[in-house]
Amino acid sequence: MPKQETIILPKTQEILSTMGEQIKLARLRRHLTAELVAQRAGLSRATVIAIEKGKPSVSMGSYAAVLHALNDLDKDLLLIAKDDELGRKLQDLELPTRGRGRKRKGV
Secondary structure (H helix, E strand, O other): OOOOOOOOOHHHHHHHHHHHHHHHHHHHHOOOOHHHHHHHHOOOHHHHHHHHOOOOOOOHHHHHHHHHHOOOHHHHHHHOOOOOHHHHHHHHHHOOOOOOOOOOOOO
């Protein structure tokens, strides 16, 4: 069975490319080679290069491993979708509202 290719929208590809560039800059600022980061992350040098190019075929786990190899930058992954403003508004629209209660007789 052939592997199904994931469709990546241009805007998403742009985000992945920017993220890869930022990861590469973080590596260079630390004066680390791609080979050393690959060893620390338990990945191949080719995978690290693919991450730095923003390739969508690389797993999220590999991105996390490289970020961790760059001195615990993987904690930044916790910022993803943290402030989901649209989701919160949609959730608020679905919250039940309490109507007025019935009047009691004889009170």
